[in-house]
Amino acid sequence: SDDGQHVVIRPLAYVKEAELARYAEIRNFPIIPCDLCGSQENLKRKEVKALLQEWDTRYPGSGDSMFAALSKVIPSHLLDRQLFDFQAFRNPES
Amino acid sequence: SDDGQHVVIRPLAYVKEAELARYAEIRNFPIIPCDLCGSQENLKRKEVKALLQEWDTRYPGSGDSMFAALSKVIPSHLLDRQLFDFQAFRNPES
Numbered sequence: 198s199d200d201g202q203h204v205v206i207r208p209l210a211y212v213k214e215a216e217l218a219r220y221a222e223i224r225n226f227p228i229i230p231c232d233l234c235g236s237q238e239n240l241k242r243k244e245v246k247a248l249l250q251e252w253d254t255r256y257p258g259s260g261d262s263m264f265a266a267l268s269k270v271i272p273s274h275l276l277d278r279q280l281f282d283f284q285a286f287r288n289p290e291s
Numbered sequence: 292s293d294d295g296q297h298v299v300i301r302p303l304a305y306v307k308e309a310e311l312a313r314y315a316e317i318r319n320f321p322i323i324p325c326d327l328c329g330s331q332e333n334l335k336r337k338e339v340k341a342l343l344q345e346w347d348t349r350y351p352g353s354g355d356s357m358f359a360a361l362s363k364v365i366p367s368h369l370l371d372r373q374l375f376d377f378q379a380f381r382n383p384e385s
Contacts, residue, residue: 244350264370275361276361277363
């Protein structure tokens with residue numbers, strides 16, 4: 198976390214929720230009700246999820262594209278001056 | 292560009308289109324028809340623009356949030372192994 202107190206790991210970040218749900222079904226994993234795991238009310242999270250699903254329905258594959266983009270960041274295409282030194286950048290030809 | 296042949300600059304990246312349009316009006320800039328400047332048909336660009344506007348209407352401020360996020364990239368929150376060495380990461384406390 199930002200204060201350095203906790204390390205967040207996301208071991209299932211690469212697994213689609215639908216695939217995970219299906220796997221849990223196949224393996225008959227017991228599904229326990231859970232107050233801590235994100236199934237509780239969280240409006241923003243749900244809104245963003247719904248929006249991403251909507252995009253992917255309208256533009257099939259856009260979810261995969263966004264995911265791929267997170268794995269292949271091109272700092273010079275972003276706007277973070279810490280991450281890419283725009284100021285010092287010079288055309289290699291000049 | 293990716294092949295290193297061209298350097299793309301975006302001097303107006305920080306200016307909202309609506310503000311720029313208003314400024315051009317105020318200053319009476321001549322508006323010329325243009326085939327090169329993105330006003331031509333470009334379905335993807337238009338779609339993404341419409342979607343971003345839709346988000347910003349539904350969730351006011353989301354456009355600004357996304358823009359701010361581009362300026363403050365947190366590599367450990369993304370999935371790029373080149374940008375952040377997840378493998379080598381250790382909890383500083385351990």
